[in-house]
Amino acid sequence: MKKILILIFVVALLTASFAENREAVAAEVKSATVSVPLSTGLIGNDNAVKSFSLDLPSGVATASINIRSFEYSGNNQLNGNATVENGKIVFKLNGVANTKMISNVSGYRGSYEAYYITNPSNSIWRYSDGIRWQINEYDEATNGMKTYDKPAEDNVIPSTIPPRTVVSAAPLQSMDYLKWYDGSQTSIIDSQYIVANTITPHFYSELSSSYIKETPKFKNGKVIVNYAIPFRVESSGQTVRQSYTNQAADASHPLVGHAEGRKYEVKAAYYYTAEAKVPTYSYSGSISFSYSPPTEPTLDGRVSVVAPSPNPAKDEGKDIPVTLKISGDLLAYTDTSNIMEWEFKARESNVTKDNIKKDGTKSLSSSRAFDNLVIPKAKFAGGDFEQEYTVTVTVRFIKPVTTPSGSVGSLSKTMTAKVGVSKTPADLPTAPSGGNKPPVAVLDIPDSVMAGQEFLVYGKDSYDPDGVIVSYKYTTTDAVEPVTGEYGYTWYPLSQVGKRKSINLQVKDNGGLGNATSAKLEVTAPVPTAAITILGTKKENRKITLHNASTNLAEHFPIDESKTKFTIQAVSGGTAAGIKYSGTLTGTDDKDIVIKKAGTYKATVTVENNVGYSDVASIIFEVAPDEPPVVYFSAPNKIYRDPANGNIAPAALTDMSFSPDYDFIGHRKWEYRYDAENDGDFTNNSWVTFSDTNLSALTLSLSKVGRYEVRLTVTEEFDQPTIEAFVSAADRNSRDSYSSIPPQPLAERVIEVYNRAPVVDWAW
Secondary structure (H helix, E strand, O other): HHHHHHHHHHHHHHHHHHHHHHHHHHOOOEEEEEEOOOEEEEEEEOOOEEEEEOOOOOOOOHHOOOOHHHHEOOOOOOOOOEEEOOOOOEEEEEEEEEEEEEEEEEEEEEOOOOOOOOOEEEEEEEEOOOOEEEEEEOOOOOOEHHHHHHEEOOOOOOOOOOEEEEEEEEEOOOOOOOOEEOOOOEEEHHHHEOHHHOOOEEEHHHHHOEEEEEOOOOOOOEEEEEEEOOOEEOOOOEEEOOOOOEEEHHHOOOOOOOEEEEEOOOOEEEEEEEEEEEEEEEEEOEEEEEEEEEEOEEEEEEEEEOOOOOOOEEEEOOOOOEEEEEEEEEEEEOHHHHHEEEEEEEEEEOOOOOOOEEEEOOOOOOEEEEEEEEEEEHOOOOOOOOEEEEEEEEEEEEEEEEEEEEEEEEEEEEEEEEEEEOOOOOOOOOOOOOOOOOEOOOOOOOEEEOOOOOOOEOOOOOEEOOOEEEEEEOOOOOOOOOEOOOOEEEEHHHOOOOOEEEEEEEEOOOOOOOOOOOOEEEEEEEOOOOEEEEEEOOOOOOOOEEEEOOOOOOOOEEHHHHOOEEEEEEEEOHHHHHEEEOOOOOOEEEEEEEEEOOOOEEEEOOOOOOOOOEEEEEEEEEEEOOOOOOEEEEEEOEEEOOHHHEEEEEEEEEOOOEEEOEEEEEEEEEEEOOOOOOOOOOOOOEEEEEEEOOOOOOEEEEEEEEEEEEEEEEEEOOOOOOOOOOHHHOOEEEEEEOOOOOOOOOHOEEEEEEEEOOOOOOOO
16 A cells, blocks of 8 residues: 555656646746837937837748737837737837928928019109109118119110119018028928028029119118119120110000100019927837747747838828738748748638748748738728738748648748728827826927027927826926926026026826926027128229128127128228228128229128127128229221212211120210321321210211221229218220220221222213
């Protein structure tokens, strides 16, 4: 009996030992880690939460994963629970928030590189007498219109073209449909991130009329443009008459006599630049989990939606092509020679007919893509729609294999995939399980601000994993304005300069739980940033504008314009006496000057705000010389007296003179002298003026037989604005046929008059 009891005890021990070993094998647990793709500097609040779908490590089956074991490691926070869908780890992370300043963000009208276009124009009216013209133009000094009269220059009644004039027009500056881009069509910056006081308009010459005389000003809410009428001088020296629109219908009273109205207009394009302060988000880290590797042959499968991407797709009123990729992995099995084939099936879940593809490769894994699937547009005509697909992967064996379920000739796995179509695709968070979770406070403030500078205190990125945030409470000690709600603006007084300040945020969710965070910033002195630009035409005797382009971030301590001061000095080539202006260089943001001599000059601006902080900036610029005209005309070498016209010999003369720096010819004087001694020397004969009325083409009538020399003297008129008080007739360049560079050869300017030979008639 004792032996029997001992035997029973030994058998029991062995049985328990075998059971422990079997349990140990079944409970073998491994761990795996998958890295989160590194993403940094993702711009905008749309990137505050990001979804991830990561492939499982090789050899890990979906069924073997302990779903409750998912853990995230890194600087981000898991938003909801991680799970496994169609062979992928699916989860969401809250981004690590930061801010970034972007310079030179470009602003266009509604779309990328769609420039703002304006058509400045002026009304020019011919009086009823046919010889006077009324010029109407914008006056920058009064920010209004002005009118003045000028006589005709074409010596025709009625005058056919207005006198050559540089006029000013100022249509309203537009910011309609302003949209911001950071260097490309796809990099859109939301307008809420634009720093308003950095918005600057810029002229775009490529789409503007070539005869705009200087870079337009953006002032008084207008685009101020100067341009020449009624013709322009091309770079080739050719004069081109401008088109105009008849304005008779706009007359305030009936037109009589030779009265006529014309509208001359130009095209000006512009755009904007600014700085943007954008929220950025970063993602990194890893997600780990535990799993129990299979010990018997097991088929694991995955299905992924390749197209559309993103999913759900946006409803664009057309069929949606769908591509599904189905993959299978044979785990805990090594005999590839026993594999007969792989088979893949895909169908809409509500139909029975499968699309089938096969693979005869003897491998432990295989995949196939189904790219012939379509969601017809009729299915989502009524609104948002979701199509479910059922897919199956099967591996068949030549000889049956043993599994926990018995001997089988094949293994299959069936999965589903969903493809959505939406009017407004959304990325909604997965609702977490369990009880109420506290909110997460996220606070965004600058690293430093100036005293008097309004800055954004931004708590809107705070979130609640399982509810909504119902209250925001900010502590902004010593700041002037309180901040409430999701975000707000405040600023620090002058007394806080040099101090490091702390701002706190407390948030509370709809379940009564709260969370807090804080951030610090430096308060610096409110020093304005001085800047100076040179506007106008940088050429001798032209109007040049010193423009105060300074900026001031501390809007509560504005720049005191009365203390703004310009200085200008000659560096080389010029003199202080040659710098002309009226009044003083103090107390204005724009100062018009005239420089009499070409050279290098230095301009400086000093600005000071209303609490005594100041800054200085300088710029060195070149003033170009005013190039003299080149004199040249055409004339016949030989002409004959005409007995039928009182023995007068007509000589047709045409002026072809031009200005190398694109001014225009404002006056022409024609002279000739006769070689009375017929000795080939004209110098002992006097000049006779035969035209002094600026004619470019005329006929010289000569009566004596012999040789005549013609001389032309031309005087330029400025083709760019000037200040008349500082220029005289002597400042207009003048050259004649001798002083022109190069001079016109004498042989081209001498006309020889002959008698016609008699006609002999032998008839009687």
